[in-house]
Structure formats: structure tokens, C-alpha cells
Amino acid sequence: xxxxxxxxxxPTSENHLYVxxxxxxxxxxxxxxxxxxxxxxxxxxxxxxxxxQHYSDEDLQEVFHANVxxxxxxxxxxxxxxxxHGAVLFIGSIAGSAGxxxxxxxxxKAALVGLTKSLAKKSQNGVxxxxxxxxxxxxxxxxxxxxxxxxxxxxxxxxxGKLIALEDLVKICFDISQPHWASLNGxxxxxxxxxxx
Numbered sequence: 001x002x003x004x005x006x007x008x009x010x011p012t013s014e015n016h017l018y019v020x021x022x023x024x025x026x027x028x029x030x031x032x033x034x035x036x037x038x039x040x041x042x043x044x045x046x047x048x049x050x051x052x053q054h055y056s057d058e059d060l061q062e063v064f065h066a067n068v069x070x071x072x073x074x075x076x077x078x079x080x081x082x083x084x085h086g087a088v089l090f091i092g093s094i095a096g097s098a099g100x101x102x103x104x105x106x107x108x109k110a111a112l113v114g115l116t117k118s119l120a121k122k123s124q125n126g127v128x129x130x131x132x133x134x135x136x137x138x139x140x141x142x143x144x145x146x147x148x149x150x151x152x153x154x155x156x157x158x159x160x161g162k163l164i165a166l167e168d169l170v171k172i173c174f175d176i177s178q179p180h181w182a183s184l185n186g187x188x189x190x191x192x193x194x195x196x197x
Contacts, residue, residue, distance in 0.1 A: 021070045027077040037081045039177040042071045043091040045109075047142055052103045060104055067108035072115065085126035087177040090116055092133040092188065098196035109133075113188055120186025128185040130176065132169070135192030139166035159194035 020026040021044070031037070046066035048059055055063075071090065082088070095102070096109030112131055119129040136154045137143055143151065143163075155163060172191065176184065190196060 021074045024073075024077055027074050031078055031081045034081070036083050037078065037086060038083050039087045039089070040075075040078060040082065041089045041091065041173055041177075042074070044070060045091070045093070047102060047105050049102055050104075051101060055104055063104050064108045064111075067105070068111045068115070071112070075119075082125075082127050085179065085182065086128075087181075088119070088127065088129045089173055089176065090129075090131040091173075092116075092131045094133055094135045094190065094192045094196050096131075096133055097188065097190065116188065117186045123185060126182065128182070130184055130186070131188045132173065132176070133188050133190050133192070134164055134169055135195050136163050137166050137169055138163040154195075157195055158192065162193065164191055164193070 019030045044066065046063050048055070048063055050059065075088070090112045092112045093100075093105075093109040095106040096111075096113050100106035113133075116129050116131040123129060135158060136146070136151070146154075151163075155161065169191065172189075175181070176189070
């Protein structure tokens with residue numbers, strides 16, 4: 001298992017590689033290092049936290065670039081390295097279906113839904129494409145950026161009365177990638193405690 005990150009805490013770690021997803025050579029170097037891929041999880045995103053009237057043209061380009069364009073570019077280079085019956089998971093957001101105060105962010109996450117379904121319809125060799133759409137994730141970078149009152153509001157609006165923990169989301173991603181989920185393809189899996197159904 002190899003993880004990549006934009007905020008590499010330990011550059012010497014054998015389990016992490018720095019990859020510039022905008023650089024085809026960097027992405028290819030990753031693919032060459034691992035040779036084949038069983039599971040590919042795209043967990044990348046940007047949430048400016050603005051309403052549309054406060055977005056600049058540059059802001060719009062940045063949020064769509066980070067949430068959609070980089071994912072498509074990287075997948076284009078990595079797709080041929082996927083093993084038969086492999087799995088690709090996109091981490092979307094509740095905002096992609098339910099909407100958000102940040103309309104551009106919501107629209108960019110909704111684009112992942114269309115990407116998931118389109119790729120699933122053209123799937124070959126049993127490779128599956130699915131999108132996980134969580135609510136606010138406890139322990140995530142986004143969570144850490146929220147004020148206590150905002151977090152409490154999310155909890156109160158969630159029928160089960162709690163947010164999903166980052167560790168639990170990781171377990172779900174791992175499980176969905178297993179062979180017993182072989183028929184799950186082209187789906188958006190909402191994990192939000194019933195906040196949006």
C-alpha cells in the first residue's frame with residue numbers, strides 16, 4: 001500500500017511518495033514504481049468556502065482544477081496500470097448531491113458523480129468505478145478548519161447524531177475495494193448519517 005500526499009510529513013517514508021498530479025512525468029514515475037495497481041483512491045479537493053458572488057475567476061479555476069481536472073488527468077495516465085477486477089474510488093462529498101453554501105465546490109464534486117458513472121459504463125476487465133460521498137469527516141483537514149459552532153451544526157443536522165470518523169471512512173474504502181463487492185460499479189455511496197437521503 002502506497003499513499004501520496006500534497007503535504008508529505010516524512011519525505012523518507014517508504015509508504016509515501018510525492019507525486020505532482022499535474023505533471024505527467026511524475027504520475028508515470030509513480031506508475032512505473034508500483035508497476036500494477038489493484039486499488040486507486042482519489043482523495044483530493046479544495047473548499048474555498050465562499051458563495052458564488054465572492055469567487056474570482058481564478059478561484060473558480062482553482063476549485064474545479066483541484067476537485068476534477070487533476071483527478072481526470074492523473075486517471076488518464078494511471079488507468080492502463082490497473083489490474084483486472086481493480087477498483088477506483090473517488091472521494092466526493094455530500095455537497096455533490098445535496099448542494100452547499102459554496103456553489104462552485106458543490107458543482108465540482110457533482111462532476112465526480114458524472115465521471116464515475118461514465119467510466120463505469122465503459123469499464124473493461126472488471127475494473128470498477130465508484131464514488132464515496134461523505135458528510136463532514138471528523139479528523140479531516142476540512143473538519144480542522146471549521147469553528148466549533150459549525151461542527152456542532154453539522155452534528156445536529158445528522159440524524160445519527162455523529163460525524164463519520166476518518167478512520168472509519170478508510171475502513172469503508174478498503175472494504176469496498178474487496179472482491180466481494182465485484183458488482184458495485186458506477187455507484188455513489190452516501191455516507192452522511194442520514195443528513196442527505
